[in-house]
Amino acid sequence: MLNRSALQEAFFRQLHGGDAGAVFGLLVVRALRLRELELLFGHALVESLADAVEARLQALLRPDDEVVRIGECDFAVLLPRLRERNHAALAASKVARGLHGMLDVGGRPIRANFAVGTATWPADAESFETLCLHADQACAAAATGRDRFALFSGTGRSRLVEYGELHAAIAGNQLRLHLQSIHDIASGDLVGFEALSRWDNPRLGPVPPAKFVGLAEQTGLIGELTRWTLNASLRHCAQWLSTHPRATVSVNVSPLAFVDQPLVDQVASALEIWEVPPRALTVEVTENAFVEDAPAIADALRTLHGMGVGVAIDDFGTGYSSFSYLKRFPVSELKIDIDFVADIVRDERSARLSASMVELAHALGAVAVAEGVENPETLERLRELGCDQAQGYLFGRPVPAEEAVAALGAAPKELVPP
The missing domain is CATH 3.30.70.270 (Reverse transcriptase/Diguanylate cyclase domain)
Known part of the structure; x- marks a missing residue:
């Protein structure tokens, strides 16, 4: 060579x-x-x-x-x-x-x-x-x-996005948190939010999350980005818990954050700082994180689950791994990917696959969450399939966290089921 x-x-x-x-x-x-x-x-x-x-x-x-x-x-x-x-x-x-x-x-x-x-x-x-x-x-x-x-x-x-720009944005609190609501399908009530980081770069304008998260993973900034997202998410969660104690926040975590940084310590520290109970936080990982039973990820997830933190498998059904990991890892939620959800009304095969995922989630004692729900017909089909929760543009696009919390503060307690 x-x-x-x-x-x-x-x-x-x-x-x-x-x-x-x-x-x-x-x-x-x-x-x-x-x-x-x-x-x-x-x-x-x-x-x-x-x-x-x-x-x-x-x-x-x-x-x-x-x-x-x-x-x-x-x-x-x-x-x-x-x-x-x-x-x-x-x-x-x-x-x-x-x-x-x-x-x-x-x-x-x-x-x-x-x-x-x-x-x-x-x-x-x-x-x-x-x-x-x-x-x-x-x-x-x-x-x-x-x-x-x-x-x-x-x-x-x-x-091109520069390393120095991203580092300065994280250190200078220049990122912004958006929240997308998650709803109970049977009642329509709000049950929580998914936290999404956004970056409006002064030179480039809005930077897609895939671009700056990928840069963070490649340059060793993923630990700092994870810490920022956790703290921003839990800070806002602490604000709504007094009026809506059952509403949770879900945070996406890169597989690299489990290895390159002490993720469990970061989570425990953020929960303590913002005085948020562990049950109010769900950590989302893609199922690719479970391939080969990576020891660092396995240990971290078991520890987090033991603390009371929820564990969600994001984009379920699209990864490389087999179902064998489901019996070895704690799972609170299975999030059905939009690729399956989008076609369940017009494609019977997608509907059957989605139904199987719902049944699998329930067999594991987990909640089935549908991603990317954009119309009432899809929501009704998910209700027929027995899916538990849903998120997507039908309920609203991601909005700045401050706006979501302000709207939630004006809403009645009954918005969230007891």
Whole structure:
């Protein structure tokens, strides 16, 4: 496997040995959320994943294209003698499509997400170092795009979220908390809120949560972001408990927060500071967090459950894991993903799958919560299926926490069932 210095040597060798005026492309291929994959599947399997990715790249590319491993599962691909700049974008598109879907990693199917960025010489750079920098910036832009590939744009850098900006936003309390209501389906009463962090960046405007949460996970800020979200959520929860003692707050937690930071200590500290009983808090994790029975996550969830904190499985039915984790981990709620809920009126298969999830939740003594409910017909179908709770635009979009608490303070106690 080549290294970075070998990549530079290959670039100048191809440059001086090629036709005058030839276009060169550089791809940067990066596995996304690699730390999470390593947590879930183990380091040895991630190493095998890199080997599988290299083999796939070799199969997708031309014989003269050179693949260089530059990180744990990061690759650079030198594309010599391109006819025009757009051909680099076509190569990036081909690689992105070729890496989409399952990879055979040591006889085990693994789905990983990749971003592919590309820049060209001489159009995008005057030096090898700048070419690498611009390809890397394009890869960062691709990580947040729908197609997961991007050609460098001269304005691309200005659209990237910077580490320093996010760190300052968290430390300076510049994030904002929004709340989306959760309702009892049988009565329609409010039973709680899901807490959602929002960031209005002065330079970029509103930043999608997937972008800044992903950056926090990649840069080690996830612990600080989790601490901010917990404290902001419980601060508002403390305000409504005096009039609505049964209303809870649900907080999404990244799997990395269980390992990189002492999550249990963070939760216990925040509950004590805001004088909120543990039963008023629910921690939401995606079922991918349970793959391979990660010991740190298992221990943390059992401790939190023992404290009285609820545990919800978010986006249930969309992850990699088997149902075996359900008998090993404490589960208070199963949240049925919008992909199933959205089609239950017109698609009988989705309705049957949703009904099975409701039955499974009840068999475990857990509450079934439907996500993404947008119309009365869907709500009625969920009622027929025996689903317990629902959230979605039918009940209201997420609103600033201050507005939600103010509205709740003006509402009667009977809004929440005893």
